[in-house]
Amino acid sequence: MSDFIKIFDTTLRDGEQSPGASMNIEEKIKIAKQLEKLGVDIIEAGFAASSPGDFEAIQRIAQVVKSSTICSLCRAVEKDILSAYNALKNANSKRIHIFIATSPIHMEYKLKLKPDEVIKRAVSAVEYGKSLVDDIQFSCEDACRSDIGFLKEISKAVINAGATTLNLPDTVGYILPNEMGKIIAELREFIGTQATLSVHCHNDLGLAVINSIYGIENGARQVECTINGLGERAGNTALEEVVMILKTRKELFKNLQTKIKTQEIYASSKLVADITGIRPQPNKAIVGQNAFAHESGIHQDGILKNRQTYEIINPEDIGIIQTNTLVLGKHSGRAGFKDKILSMGFNNVNEKELNGAFERFKIICDSKKEVFDEDIRAILNEETTHIPQVFSLELTQISANSSGKYCAALSIKKDGVEYSDCALGNGSVDSILKSIDRISGINGKLKDYRVEAVSGGKDALAKVVVKVEFEEGKPAIIGHGIDIDTMNATAKAYISALNSYLSMKDLMIDKINTIKI
Structure with missing residues (x-):
């Protein structure tokens, strides 16, 4: 027993x-x-x-x-x-x-x-x-x-x-x-x-x-x-x-x-x-990105002959599927996409979430040669996190002048209305965040900023994680953004943190509505 x-x-x-x-x-x-x-x-x-x-x-x-x-x-x-x-x-x-x-x-x-x-x-x-x-x-x-x-x-x-x-x-x-x-x-x-x-x-x-x-x-x-x-x-x-x-x-x-x-x-x-926003170190047991990686020639030779020579755990036992390339493209239909996410274990995705994820998948297919399971996982993890979307990104445009200053022009939508503004900064990230602050009327202080590739290849999706302090002395809020373009991902991550902040705090209506028109 x-x-x-x-x-x-x-x-x-x-x-x-x-x-x-x-x-x-x-x-x-x-x-x-x-x-x-x-x-x-x-x-x-x-x-x-x-x-x-x-x-x-x-x-x-x-x-x-x-x-x-x-x-x-x-x-x-x-x-x-x-x-x-x-x-x-x-x-x-x-x-x-x-x-x-x-x-x-x-x-x-x-x-x-x-x-x-x-x-x-x-x-x-x-x-x-x-x-x-x-x-x-x-x-x-x-x-x-x-x-x-x-x-x-x-x-x-x-x-x-x-x-x-x-x-x-x-x-x-x-x-x-x-x-x-x-x-x-x-x-x-x-x-x-x-x-x-x-x-x-x-x-x-x-x-x-x-x-x-x-x-x-x-x-x-x-x-x-x-x-x-x-x-x-x-x-x-x-x-x-x-x-x-x-x-x-x-x-x-x-x-x-x-x-x-x-x-x-x-x-x-x-x-x-x-x-x-806290990733396990690469050599973390079981779930680290190197846990099933083999660089030594001797190890690689052994793995090719019999995986048990150097692996004591089958990767599939913890949910790592070795065939990682998604055999879908921009001509794939919604039914094929649904079958794929079900095979990845996303069994409780509702129709609204499925439609949103499929729409984002199709957009990515137009810009990316290969779409991997990790790309899909990242999309679904964001699509199924239901934070009220007070603000959403519509457009990001970055330029630099001869003096080394960067200018970010952004358009952000709130309640179906699009608002635009621009700001100068010491770099592209700084100018993007200042533009969002100007449009939203809420100033944040960036405490941490990280970029990583979701999957492999030169055209990999960029995932940006930010931690932003909106009130001094209060815990920083985490925001996430994914996009082919790193600066778009940055803007999405900052807006994600802003939306999380607004969902966690009862701000005065007039402060939320302080929008430059």
Whole structure:
């Protein structure tokens, strides 16, 4: 009989805490749907009490995701727990995740509470949460720097109060694998089968995945992780790595397995990277662009003779299709295009999204000799992210004068009306952004700018990712744009960030309508 390891994905909560990885509500919903498709057991959709935006995101995810448990994090405080419950009300399966710090340094300097006071607060919080929902997870923050005796004491108390999952986080990524194994084994023996043991490991010393594996080997039956290892500081346990370790070395893990549909791993990685603008490093295990690349002549020779000489994972097992060229062109019809995107795993595209993607595909076919799967994936990822389009780009024209100044003339549409203006800048990018600021009446400060080719070839689509600060001291907003022309992609990315900003904030109507005519 198989013993399942629950996969608890916290990309939408801890992953979003990666610097610059903030997502709007529509993007969170899109990722949540993909996580459900991936087969994630529990989706931690956010921290309901932290902001109205997080509350709404959890609430809407709870309405649309049916097969995964939806979870909200909260402190051991009644108002946090009630907020989590209210956000989760419509979920098919709901979990409240309560945490409090248990290490001496956290209790003394952060909480300013004595150990017995921490236990009292934890028990009270779990009892209150249990009165609202059946599924309660309790986390001992900084568990791996906590006294093992105190961990046992608080664990017993919260389990008696109703906690069904006990999570032991390595909050600061401090512990070594053998130490993690010892803690989990001791707690497993102490609590028996009264609750599911869980691990949540940070990667400050590069040990998050191996610490999670040691946790599993010693009795943990839930792993908290994120897509691409996103997370605070150096990140979290990478979901794709833990899952593929268990699958690839199954002979060592006997009956342990997950419910993850591994063929959705690559699509999930690409989606999260596209939305957050944070790409895995090229040599990242499982999903890095070099993970299945072979440059050495000896390696290439071996791969040609038998792929298993140098590949321990079949690329198709994680959703990488080796035949990447799309056999469609500008004369291809809508039916052929639909069949292609279905074969790529885009099964939930509605008619409006399909029509929009097909229209963009036909435009690209007029300018590009070969259209690749990655081009189609990029188009669909943008087309299926439903951010209200307050502004849309109509025309970009760049020129330079003899003094080295660039001039960008842009036309932007709002509410069906086209507005135009131009601006001088120190370069083409600077002039484009200034033109958009002039037309929209909203000034942004560019914090990051990146360009990459979506696929191969001189005529590759350019994907531009920008991070823009529209209000000083507030998180930067991410915007995306794809186009054959890099400057058009730049303008689209900046406008995308602007639209996201407007969708996240209730601006005064007269400010939104400050348009130069």
